[in-house]
Amino acid sequence: MKPIRFAGYLAIAVILGGSLCVIPARGQGMTEHAHTEAALSTSLTLVIDGKATTLSVTELQAMPQKTITVHNPHTKMDESYTGVELSDLLAKYGVALDKTTQRKILRSYLRVEGADHYFVLYSAAEVEGEIHNGDVIVATGMNGGGLGEDGAIKLVASQDKKPMRWVRNVTKITLVTVD
Numbered sequence: 092m093k094p095i096r097f098a099g100y101l102a103i104a105v106i107l108g109g110s111l112c113v114i115p116a117r118g119q120g121m122t123e124h125a126h127t128e129a130a131l132s133t134s135l136t137l138v139i140d141g142k143a144t145t146l147s148v149t150e151l152q153a154m155p156q157k158t159i160t161v162h163n164p165h166t167k168m169d170e171s172y173t174g175v176e177l178s179d180l181l182a183k184y185g186v187a188l189d190k191t192t193q194r195k196i197l198r199s200y201l202r203v204e205g206a207d208h209y210f211v212l213y214s215a216a217e218v219e220g221e222i223h224n225g226d227v228i229v230a231t232g233m234n235g236g237g238l239g240e241d242g243a244i245k246l247v248a249s250q251d252k253k254p255m256r257w258v259r260n261v262t263k264i265t266l267v268t269v270d
């Protein structure tokens with residue numbers, strides 16, 4: 092075989108071999124919902140008016156519980172989450188909604204952060220059942236069991252059509268008032 096032809100066959104072999112070795116990225120062939128998170132959360136810190144309170148999963152589960160059913164368009168499944176209403180946590184460890192706090196709540200937002208530093212915002216008003224429809228809960232269980240690959244603590248909102256504001260492995264929720 093001429094060296095030039097050999098080099099040609101070698102090049103084709105390398106290209107074909109390489110294309111067979113492509114590892115599918117997450118969401119492209121591997122299962123989209125396997126969350127083996129690098130960073131897990133086992134407690135939640137609430138920061139309200141400069142005061143920090145850290146609650147364990149057991150402490151969260153000892154508070155009044157609410158179960159909400161949401162549709163996850165990624166899994167195409169209904170999922171039933173159980174946990175504490177975020178408004179109950181705010182009322183107990185920071186601000187309860189009443190005439191004296193109403194303005195402050197209307198002008199505040201919640202920064203919800205996960206162990207991987209992913210974070211989203213909610214307006215404080217939208218988590219208050221007295222003001223807005225829908226439930227925002229700090230879930231510690233799903234479908235009667237644990238959260239599985241989603242960790243131990245996950246924030247879920249019943250009114251969101253997509254799961255992008257459902258934060259897995261929540262570590263911190265901060266109330267920020269805008270002046």
Ligand SMILES: Nc1nc2c(c(=O)[nH]1)N[C@H]1C(S)=C(S)[C@@H](COP(=O)(O)O)O[C@H]1N2
Nearest residue numbers: 123124165205207209254255257258259260
């Ligand atoms: N901690 C954490 N939570 C997160 C994310 C993230 O990167 N980190 N991604 C969000 C986004 S953009 C989406 S679409 C959903 C995906 O969740 P699912 O794969 O369970 O549907 O999780 C949300 N919660």
Ligand SMILES: [Mo]
Nearest residue numbers: 253254255256
């Ligand atoms: Mo997303």
